Amino acid sequence: MLALGKLLELTLAGHEPAAKIQLTHEGARLRWLAEGALEITPPAASDNGLDLLLSAGIHGNETAPIELLDRLLRGIARGELKPRARILFLFGNPAAIRRGERFIEQDINRLFNGRHEQHTGVEAMRACDLEHLAATFFNNPERTRLHYDLHTAIRGSKIEQFALYPWQEGRPRSKRELARLEAAGIEAVLLHNKSSITFSAYTYSQLGAEAFTLELGKARAFGQNQEVNLQRLELRLQQIVEGCEPEQESGDLQELKLFAVAREVIKHSDAFQMHLPDGVENFSELPVGYLLAEDLAGMRWVVEEQGARIIFPNPKVKNGLRAGILIVPAEDAALV
Ligand SMILES: O=C(O)CCC(=O)N[C@@H](CCC(=O)O)C(=O)O
Numbered sequence: 001m002l003a004l005g006k007l008l009e010l011t012l013a014g015h016e017p018a019a020k021i022q023l024t025h026e027g028a029r030l031r032w033l034a035e036g037a038l039e040i041t042p043p044a045a046s047d048n049g050l051d052l053l054l055s056a057g058i059h060g061n062e063t064a065p066i067e068l069l070d071r072l073l074r075g076i077a078r079g080e081l082k083p084r085a086r087i088l089f090l091f092g093n094p095a096a097i098r099r100g101e102r103f104i105e106q107d108i109n110r111l112f113n114g115r116h117e118q119h120t121g122v123e124a125m126r127a128c129d130l131e132h133l134a135a136t137f138f139n140n141p142e143r144t145r146l147h148y149d150l151h152t153a154i155r156g157s158k159i160e161q162f163a164l165y166p167w168q169e170g171r172p173r174s175k176r177e178l179a180r181l182e183a184a185g186i187e188a189v190l191l192h193n194k195s196s197i198t199f200s201a202y203t204y205s206q207l208g209a210e211a212f213t214l215e216l217g218k219a220r221a222f223g224q225n226q227e228v229n230l231q232r233l234e235l236r237l238q239q240i241v242e243g244c245e246p247e248q249e250s251g252d253l254q255e256l257k258l259f260a261v262a263r264e265v266i267k268h269s270d271a272f273q274m275h276l277p278d279g280v281e282n283f284s285e286l287p288v289g290y291l292l293a294e295d296l297a298g299m300r301w302v303v304e305e306q307g308a309r310i311i312f313p314n315p316k317v318k319n320g321l322r323a324g325i326l327i328v329p330a331e332d333a334a335l336v
C-alpha cells in the first residue's frame with residue numbers, strides 16, 4: 001500500500017510524510033496537503049467531474065467515521081478502489097482526535113463561516129485552515145461539489161442514522177441528494193431553516209456544495225464501533241468514489257423521514273437548566289406543555305409544537321451556544 005494511505009496513522013502520530021505525492025498503479029495521485037488532509041486526483045481520462053469532500057473527526061472522540069474514511073483511503077492507496085472523482089479527505093481536529101476528546105478548547109463545529117476570526121486557539125486556527133482547504137478544493141464551479149461531514153452523537157438515538165441539511169436563502173433542497181442518502185441507509189433528514197456556523201453549513205452556503213452533516217450512531221473510542229453499522233453508507237461511498245452508483249431507483253423518498261427545526265434552545269447563562277433525564281435519546285418525543293429548559297431572568301422553554309422531538313440536548317455547552325434542537329415532522333419541504 002502507498003504510504004500516504006496511512007493518513008490516519010500519520011495524523012495520530014503528528015508526523016508529516018517525507019514524500020508528499022504518490023501515484024497508484026492506475027495513475028491516481030495522492031497528495032498530502034496538511035495535517036489530516038489528503039487530496040486524491042483520478043487519472044484525467046477517468047475523471048467524472050465530481051469533487052467529493054469527506055470529513056470526519058471534526059469532533060475528536062467520534063471515531064467510527066474516522067475509521068470509515070481510513071478504510072476508504074487505504075482501499076484507494078492499495079489500488080482496490082479506483083477513484084473517478086477528485087476527493088479531499090479531512091480529519092477535522094487532529095489534536096482532539098489524538099486525545100480522544102470532542103475538542104481541546106472549544107467546539108470547532110461552531111467556528112465556521114468566518115466565526116473563527118473572533119476566537120483564538122487551536123480550534124480557531126484549524127477551522128480557518130479547514131475553510132481554506134475546502135475552498136481551494138472546491139475552486140471550480142463547473143464541477144459537481146458534494147460534502148459529507150461524518151459524525152457520531154454523544155447519546156443514543158431513536159433514529160440511529162440521520163442527516164442534517166444546511167440552509168441558504170432561496171436555495172432548493174435536492175431530491176436527488178436525499179434519495180442518495182436514503183440509499184446509503186440514512187433514515188431521516190433534519191432540514192435546517194437558518195444559516196449556521198458548522199462545517200457543512202460553510203461548504204453549502206459559501207462554496208456551493210451539496211453538503212450534509214451525517215450522524216451515524218453513538219460516539220465510542222477507536223476499535224469499539226462494532227455496534228455502528230456503516231455497511232450501506234460505506235458501499236454507497238465506494239460507489240460514489242468509483243463513479244458506479246446504481247441509477248437512483250425511487251423518486252418518492254418513501255422511507256426517509258423529514259424533520260424541520262422548530263426552535264433552537266440556546267444556553268444564555270450558567271443558570272441554564274434542562275429538564276430531561278440523563279439517558280434521554282435523540283428524537284425523544286416531548287408533549288405539548290412540557291417545561292424543557294429554564295435560564296436566568298425567568299426565561300423558559302415550554303413545548304408548544306405538536307409532535308415535537310428533541311435532538312442533541314446538552315446543557316454543558318458554553319454560554320451562547322445551542323443546547324438542543326426542538327424538531328417537528330416536515331411534510332411540505334420544497335424539493336427539486
Ligand atoms: O450529540 C450531540 O449532542 C452533538 C452531535 C453533533 O456533533 N452534531 C453536530 C451537528 C451539526 C449540524 O447541525 O449540522 C454538531 O452539533 O456539531
Ligand SMILES: [Zn+2]
Nearest residue numbers: 059062151152
Ligand atoms: Zn460531532
